[in-house]
Amino acid sequence: MLRLFLSLILAATFFGSFSAKAETELWGDFSGVTLRVKLIGGGQYEGLYNEVIPWWEENTGGKIEIVTQKNHFELDKEIKKDIASGNLDFCVASNHTSFASQYGDIYTDLNDIMPASVLADYTPLILDHSTVNGRLVQMPRHSDVSNLYYQKSLYENADNKANFKAEYGYELTPPETWDQVKDQSIFFSNPPDFYGTQYVGKEEAIAGRFYELVIANGGALFDEDYRPIFNSDAGVEALQWFIDLYNAKAVPEGVLNYLWDDTGLGFASGTIAMNLDWAGWAGFFNDPENSKVAGDIGLVRAPMGSGGLRTGWSGSHSFSMTESCPDKEAAASFLWALTSNKAQMIEARGGLSPTRPAIWDAIIAEKKAEGDEFMLMVFETFKMSLAEDAFTPPLIPEWIEFTNALYPELQAAILGDKSPEDALATASKKATEIMEDAGYF
């Protein structure tokens, strides 16, 4: 048993504001230890470090040296280069459930390091998603799934209600299915001033959106042997949904160059009726300083596809510890601190979805006490969505490479360069080559 666990304390929770179950804390005396860390950077991620790093340093005597702080895609490239050069001279790094399987065995199996009582504080399903080949390689920081934000006033407008019913034959209410999203998007659109919806249009982003719609339509990307099977009725139907919206000009024409910031800022600009987006945007959307739709936002669970399932592409941001770390006890303590009750409460207040059940209860109780109806709706919706709708992409090392083969074909079909069937056939051929090269069959 590591020295660290001598200092393991079953402490009462330090939150005065709620009475969640006691949290297992991992403190220790790490005077003289400096942990080199590589962290994801960006506005919504860095607040945590400003609070937790001084807190950990004060309680342990250890020091944190941030070697790198950059966006996740750049960090991913850097870590791949580190692996190639064998230069893994850091202890802790940001990770993600969709990325983790690429990195082989550079990260420590935390099942051997973290006490069971610590792991018991996290949602078991999320720990499952954080496990690669039976090894728990990351401690989950916060989870992501998308739900549908919309402008409430559009649905309350009597003219809109009457005109929509006359045109489509059913009531105008926030959509329950992706077909309804399509109808309503076309109905609301008035390009170039206003669009019904939008989607992220490139790289892993559009591949992920396509993936979740295939699942919701009752299809799958791969069979049990990882042979591509997305060139199917469910796949064509999913791709056709993107094409129809594009052709109807119900999404901005430049949408194929959009990534998350573009869609988030687009909805906040007030020119988009509905926006499928992550929980982390909720606070921004409802902040009058940043958003023209503040105070007019509704939120519903992600709609269903033709297979009766809701879309729920999900993943978790996380932190990992390298095998080469010389101070694993200190690193374990720091991993715990970064994902502790205190840390998760800080991020939850910003709208991010926690990975500890206790924090869900705490943040909902806090928002109720504050009378913050909007954030209460956000947390309740995302809690339900993560519990009932969420599914991860295939947790295989080839995921990113696969999405890079898939997304140009999706774009080609959306732009009309290819039929959906041709595009998916080409993507399927490339995916087969990738999986063959990787030795799946």
Next chain:
Amino acid sequence: MRKFLSGPWVLLLPTLIILTCVVLLPLLLSLWTSFTPFKLTKPDTLYRFVGFRNYERLIGDIDFWVAFGRTVLFLAIALNLELVFGLGIALLINKITYGQRTLRTLMMFPMMFSPILVGFQWKYIFNDNIGLLNNFLREFGVIQPIPWLVDGVLANISIMAAEIWSSTSVFAILLLAGLLGIPKDPLEAARVDGCNSWQVFKNITLPFLMPFVFIAMTIRSLDVARAYDIVQMMTGGGPAKRTELLWTLISRTGYVDAKMGMANAMSYISIFLSIAFTFFFFYKLMQSRQQLSYE
């Protein structure tokens, strides 16, 4: 042996060692990786020799050759436009007698921006929804937004505009240096003989400038053939590969897909492109110098 240990070789030895370490060895290593299935995330694959498999795959890879062809076209158009604009700017500045230094400094401003910043800036300008250009055009009655970064032709023109804005001053500076170095006697003699401005430019100024033109062409051809940052920021090679150039493809293959062996095979094929352009421009440089010395 004694000959090798004598003065000149000993003096050259430090340079040779440094060049071997920083140029030759990395080149040999990357050449080796192009014959392996080397993945960044699987360092062991560096030692698995697969012969010409990466090159064989590339020969049949239509996406690679389309990107190759687009890079050649992009290079040819961008270089020629930069030459025309750079020459125009240099000629105009050469005529100015007051404030020339200030203008020369101002002209270099675009070069001072990092290519990533240039990419962001032009991406915003060409954004179909909130971009400056479409909003400007709306003021003049163009109601439907133009999809600058989506349409295949427009997207390539947009990227070229950013590239030209950022680097035309390289041509302008080099050509201005050439213009300032032209002796006055032949120009004055031509005017005394009754030549008009066009005849003076065509028969005296331009031949004197040609060595500078080819030096600028060589430098910029190497830069443009490696165009990455601006393209990556503006379109990432998309949508649907409509703006894919060699280096966006190579970078994605090497660093995102982690297939460094394949990426290096692509790089070695693309190096031939740079060698071809460099050889062509040096050949033309020699020719223009010879022509000048005859005259």
